[in-house]
Amino acid sequence: MPSFKIAVLKGDGIGPEIVQSALQVLEKVGELFGYSFTFEEGLIGGVAIDQKGDPLPQETLELCLKSDAVLLGAVGGPKWDDLPTHKRPEKGLLGIRKALDLYANLRPAKVYEPLISSSPLKDDIVRGTDFIVVRELTGDVYYGEPRGVFRENGKRVGINTMRYTEDEIRRVVRKSFEIARGREKKLTSVDKSNVLEVSALWREIVQEESKNFPDVEVEHLYVDNCAMQIVRRPSSFDVIVTGNIFGDILSDEAAVITGSLGMLPSASIGDKHALYEPVHGSAPDIAGKGIANPIATILSASMMLRYSFGLTQVADTIEKAVEIALQRGYRTPDIYTEGTKKVGTKEMTEAIISALEDLCESS
């Protein structure tokens, strides 16, 4: 029986609740399709600070390096909000992304038909939306030096540095062209090249690389305009490639189209390693209440099967099961609309597992 070793980093807030749901789904597909998954847990984020004094303990990094893939919940929360930036839970997440060289963060924004009316946007605008944001994940102001708060003429000055090397841009741009080639062959590159030199270089490299992908149509948008077009004409996008900070913001915006942040999965891919995590955070406002939407994490696990293990059919089946659970009316509070069944994390997970069983029985 094919066997896969998964490092599980539950993290903080709703992290443990939603990861539990994804593990249940993985166990079920293992049983139904004949795969064995072994899960080994590691600490990251706030819980790691509390237990080990470090948001990314060495043993967690080693566990991730020797696993076939990593599944992560979320990090951070009010308990650690007063720590200086370089000691916060979020530093653990940035550390693992960098250490595994996960330079391309794939964030699909796909509207599920039963959720069209969960979006505050008009149905006609939302219908048919299916794009993917490829967010560069290991550069930009997140990592650039110098950084910090310094003294200048007796006054404080905060500094972060937006920095990208040519190679860092080129590899994520190439990856995005390749992804576009396997989809609708349309790439939108997002920058702020009317103001930023980093962005002017970004645009130049997209233009250079487009010569190697003549079958892919390229559009360039400034990030401010893109933020508007995403809610004005979401269904016109196919693949959007952008830097780390713009991608962070645009992908949360995309959640409005899909109905909730709780619907957005992601895959953070490098040449050697991959980590799968929902786009959302630890949602401290609903943590421990049993009402978090587990779908983003379940779909992240599905992306793991697709991208890391090549189990396309199993991944398709999980996505279909999510759609069936939604068609059957199950909704966590974040996607609830009148006339549907409001359920918690556990019941939503059970509804998806039951749809999985039905799909396998009928095939």
Ligand SMILES: NC(=O)c1ccc[n+]([C@@H]2O[C@H](COP(=O)([O-])OP(=O)(O)OC[C@H]3O[C@@H](n4cnc5c(N)ncnc54)[C@H](O)[C@@H]3O)[C@@H](O)[C@H]2O)c1
């Ligand atoms: N990848 C990550 O680990 C990650 C991502 C984003 C934010 N964070 C951290 O999470 C903490 C909280 O940040 P925030 O409140 O700005 O963002 P958030 O994504 O945690 O929450 C934003 C809003 O979306 C809701 N939400 C998020 N996920 C949901 C889900 N699965 N089901 C239902 N509702 C959901 C929350 O309840 C909240 O109202 C911060 O410490 C932040 O740094 C971590």
Ligand SMILES: CC(C)[C@H](C(=O)O)[C@@H](O)C(=O)O
């Ligand atoms: C928590 C934070 C460091 C993280 C980011 O900005 O990358 C989050 O917002 C995300 O989108 O994964």
Ligand SMILES: [Mg+2]
């Ligand atoms: Mg974010």
